[in-house]
Amino acid sequence: MLAFVGRRLLTAAIQLVALALIVFFAIRLLPADPVARLAGQDASRESYLSSQHALGLDRPVMVQFGAYIGVLPGSSGLLEGDFGRSWVTGDPISQEIRRTLPITLELITISFVLAFVISVPLGMICALRPGGIADRMTFGYSLFAGSQPEFWWGLLFIFFFFSVLGWAPPPLGRLNPMVTPPPVVTGFITIDSLLAGDGEALWDGLHHLMLPVATKVFVLSGPIVKMVRQNMTRVMTSDYVLYQQASGISPGRIALTALKNALAPTLTLLGILYGYILGGAVLIETVFSLGGIGQYAVSAVLAFDYPAIQAVVLVIAAISLFVYLALDVAHAMLDPRLQG
Amino acid sequence: MPDNAPILAVRGFSVAFGANRAVNDVSFDINPGEIVGLTGDSGSGKSTLGLGLLGLVRAPGRILGGSIAIEGTDLLRLPEAERRARRGRQIGLIVQNPRGSLSPLHTVGQQIRSVLRAHLTITRPQAKLRSVDLLRQLGLNDPERRAQAYPHEISGGMAQRVLIAMAMGAGPRVLIADEPTSGLDVTIQAQFLDELSKVSRQAGSAVLLLTQDLGIIANYCDRVLVMEDGRLVAEDRTAHFFAAPQDRYSRRLLSLAQLSPPPPPKTAETLLAVHGLSKAFLLRGSGKRLQAVDRVDLAIGRGETLGLVGESGSGKTTVGRCLLRLIEPDSGKVMFEGRDLARTPLATLRQLRRRLQIVFQDPLDALDPRWTVGRIVSEALERPSVGRIAELLQLVGLDPSTASLRARGLSAGAQQRVSIARAIAADPALIVLDEPTSALTPLARVGIVTLLRSLQREFGMSYLFISHDLNTVEQLSHRVAVMYLGQVVEVGTREQVFNAPLHPYSRALLAAHLAPDTTDRRIDRAPGAALAGEIPSPVDLPVGCYLASRCPNVQEPCRTTPQDLQYLPDGRAVRCAPAAAL
Structure with missing residues (x-):
């Protein structure tokens, strides 16, 4: 198992290095002029040149790359864990990512766990009684939920739960402006407010998460239920389930055995889904003005903020790879055939 | 219930898949201690009948009717919970494809224990001891370790024994064995059937053995049932069945055994x-x-x-x-x-x-x-x-x-x-x-x-x-x-190889061979010339004779000297120095 994880970590490291290379050069192939964007279209030649010099774009590409990686004397770069400074705000990018990333991770991780907790029993019930009421209703729901885009559901939820019913707070960020945010430790408001013992911030944070999470769960559950149901149906018609019946084992125990067998392959698909959701987080963040990494990435792209784009791509890739690995390890622990 | 009453009595039993009757109005009895063979071509409905005797049927099949009386109680008249309690407790099933019948994500020990705990009022540690005990009785070496193995880590023969442990663990009086040895090698097949008949004899249970292999029926069964297109077409005592088969299907099957050997080739070139x-x-x-x-x-x-x-x-x-x-x-x-x-x-x-x-x-x-x-x-x-x-x-x-x-x-x-x-x-x-x-x-x-x-x-x-x-x-x-x-x-x-094999391996192989012939039934004699232990890995072969570790007449030089094929005066060749010297 350790060797497996070690091998995978090594592969992930190589993938990240390759990605850093590709992103760095590919971004410079774009027919874009970040200097003009920053200095303004009407800037004088002198101010253009001084901007160019300030960004370091007057140096040869290989020198820029050296500075980015951090092998040039006197500069710190990727190798030291330094993503550089944003061209737009001038702040260190690692600081900006530390601010925005937890918001997104908090949103999608909570949504994922909730969706999983809801979908697994639901998928199981559907598979155990195929064609039953639960199965038909779930089928209708997943068709309905999956046929319309996420941001649209978000807007509808805001309309009903905020405007009409008034249950949810206004979709204007992560916390009510009147509430003092807890001191930043992890960046996750839920965890930080727990650490600080700040009940008010915790409650308000959760309250603000309610709608975005509900939207995510609503859209995510459809495919997960489908996966669980499909795997479970396959397992329920297997020879070993039949044999357990023939051995007089109780239906509950058989369902548990079947569930373990059905979940193992579902895990791999979840990893893929997680990476996909992470990349598409911007829509829901925008609808609820959460200010997560998705929104940060989009603004970086629109501003041609090269260092920020590079950093966001690397960070998201690293998280996806880590989630894949974690789920593969979980899969291998469930399925002994994958070990060794 | 009198002692000589049938332990399993099936009457008018039918199973249908849509309009197709896979099992059609089947009736038969099995008495305590009896081993009854059920044969028939592929698709004749044997497996559907075997499963149906437990009141189970694969989707989308349906049990149409009839009665299955186990020790006097009709299984089909009972509510589902009662039926379930009887499966594994009164009637056990062994199927072909043993590894597919075990959950790949649970150890074999867990799976045996869950059957024991479903039927017997025993604690977890007792079930653990009992399952290891069962595996030991079935001739698995190192049963403690085997119990912790997953199905993919054991051989087909071992997996088949795990199924016997699950089927027999709660002591049912009726055992249905559906092609239990298909996919097993000849020597393992014989060992397995020896154990199966021994275990069932000891427990005084009745066995219904579903198989296409007439050799198995001739060597182990007391009576034979023949199935064709979902119906029972013949029922006979084994010896009489092989001497004079009554139905068309059995006659055709047995015709091969009566063929004379192929005529010798015209030239010796x-x-x-x-x-x-x-x-x-x-x-x-x-x-x-x-x-x-x-x-x-x-x-x-x-x-x-x-x-x-x-x-x-x-x-x-x-x-x-x-x-x-x-x-x-x-x-x-x-x-x-x-x-x-x-x-x-x-x-x-x-x-x-x-x-x-x-x-x-x-x-x-x-x-x-x-x-x-x-x-x-x-x-x-x-x-x-x-x-x-x-x-x-x-x-x-x-x-x-x-x-x-x-x-x-x-x-x-x-x-x-x-x-x-x-x-x-x-x-x-x-x-x-x-x-x-x-x-x-x-x-x-x-x-x-x-x-x-x-x-x-x-x-x-x-x-x-x-x-x-x-x-x-x-x-x-x-x-x-x-x-x-x-x-x-x-x-x-x-004739040389089949009637008087010389090499210890050929002897073991032929001894395990089940001929469709009732004159020298394996169940009635002490099995001879069996090989001990497991076949060595072809990746890591022994230095001397490859059979040395399992051979019943191994001699010291065999372990170190590789054996060559030696040609004997009677035209045969054998790769065993001691056998060639005889």
């Missing part, structure tokens, strides 16, 4: 001579070598059939493929019509291949699904003509109109006939038959064996007949070679 053939495969990842074929010597005469027997993994198939150079041998000579095939350039070899044909085990895999039968057969013809294709199809017993069909629409037996038609189209001198009957139903097997014999009589080609099924080998072969771990350990005439 050698057609193919193999010397020192070797082939090793490099295992990916580990870099280890698997010696699949190890210095094999063989000779086949013109018009002769050499049967090549051995258990799975003994290298039979690799030998067959090396002869045609479908696999490149590492070393050795293959002399065929004056030429060494192992050194013939590939272009010439392609010309020669018409003289050397092969028929594979799975007929459907060997036929192009998009081609018509006519096109498949004509591929081997230099000048294809409708007349010649029709003639070839008739030769293999198919209607000439088959030529316009595609392979998928044919039965497995007919597909194998198409394969044979293709093989004989170019008038070959030798056909390598690689397990040609193993994927077929018993009836189709009878047809193919009869066909191969008549083709040889008519055209005088030679066969290398590769099979693990000793019954078919006996019906086809003039001479027999026995392989073990890539080596030929004994060659001799059919």
Whole structure:
């Protein structure tokens, strides 16, 4: 198992290095002029040149790359864990990512766990009684939920739960402006407010998460239920389930055995889904003005903020790879055939 | 309930899939302590009946009616919870495909324990002890460790024993065993059936043994039931059944056993001579070598059939493929019509291949699904003509109109006939038959064996007949070679090998062979010449004789001296110095 994880970590490291290379050069192939964007279209030649010099774009590409990686004397770069400074705000990018990333991770991780907790029993019930009421209703729901885009559901939820019913707070960020945010430790408001013992911030944070999470769960559950149901149906018609019946084992125990067998392959698909959701987080963040990494990435792209784009791509890739690995390890622990 | 009342009484039992009655109005009894065999061709409804006796049916089937009285209580009249309590407690099931019947993500110990705990009021630690105990009784070495193994970590034979432990663990009085040994090697099959009959005798339970293998029925069963198209068509005592079968199906099945041996070839000319053939495969990842074929010597005469027997993994198939150079041998000579095939350039070899044909085990895999039968057969013809294709199809017993069909629409037996038609189209001198009957139903097997014999009589080609099924080998072969771990350990005439095998491995193999003959039933005698322990890994072979670790008459030099094939005055050859010296 350790060797497996070690091998995978090594592969992930190589993938990240390759990605850093590709992103760095590919971004410079774009027919874009970040200097003009920053200095303004009407800037004088002198101010253009001084901007160019300030960004370091007057140096040869290989020198820029050296500075980015951090092998040039006197500069710190990727190798030291330094993503550089944003061209737009001038702040260190690692600081900006530390601010925005937890918001997104908090949103999608909570949504994922909730969706999983809801979908697994639901998928199981559907598979155990195929064609039953639960199965038909779930089928209708997943068709309905999956046929319309996420941001649209978000807007509808805001309309009903905020405007009409008034249950949810206004979709204007992560916390009510009147509430003092807890001191930043992890960046996750839920965890930080727990650490600080700040009940008010915790409650308000959760309250603000309610709608975005509900939207995510609503859209995510459809495919997960489908996966669980499909795997479970396959397992329920297997020879070993039949044999357990023939051995007089109780239906509950058989369902548990079947569930373990059905979940193992579902895990791999979840990893893929997680990476996909992470990349598409911007829509829901925008609808609820959460200010997560998705929104940060989009603004970086629109501003041609090269260092920020590079950093966001690397960070998201690293998280996806880590989630894949974690789920593969979980899969291998469930399925002994994958070990060794 | 009186003591002599039947323990299982089935009346008017029917199961339907849609409009098709897979089991149709079946009635029979089984008495305590009895082993009853149920035979019939594939698709006759045996497995559906076996499962149905537990009140279970695969979707979308339905139990239509009838009664299944186990110790006097009709299972079908009970509510589902009561039925479930009786499954495993009163009536147990063993199925084919043992590994598929175990959850791959749970240890075998867990699975045995869950059956025990479902039926007996015992604690977790007691169940644990009991399950290890069961495995020990069933002859598994190191049962504690085996109980912690997952199904993919144990052999098919062991998995089958785990199923017995699950089926018998809660002490049912009725045991249904559905093809319990299909997929097992001959020696393991015999061991398994010995254990099964011993366990059931000890427990005084009744066994219904569902099998296509008449050898098993002859050797283990007291009575025989025959099923055809969902109905019971015959019921008889075993000895009487084999002496004078009553129904059409059984007569046809048993007709083979009554065939006289194939007539000897007309000439004594050698057609193919193999010397020192070797082939090793490099295992990916580990870099280890698997010696699949190890210095094999063989000779086949013109018009002769050499049967090549051995258990799975003994290298039979690799030998067959090396002869045609479908696999490149590492070393050795293959002399065929004056030429060494192992050194013939590939272009010439392609010309020669018409003289050397092969028929594979799975007929459907060997036929192009998009081609018509006519096109498949004509591929081997230099000048294809409708007349010649029709003639070839008739030769293999198919209607000439088959030529316009595609392979998928044919039965497995007919597909194998198409394969044979293709093989004989170019008038070959030798056909390598690689397990040609193993994927077929018993009836189709009878047809193919009869066909191969008549083709040889008519055209005088030679066969290398590769099979693990000793019954078919006996019906086809003039001479027999026995392989073990890539080596030929004994060659001799059919009579020599079948009646008086010399090599300890051949002796064990033949002792485990279940002939469809009730004169010397295995259940009535003490099994002899069994081999101890497990077969060594072909990746890590012993220094001396490969059988030394399992041989009943091993001598000290055997462990260190590699054995050579020694030719004896009576024409046979044996790879065992002590046996040759006798």
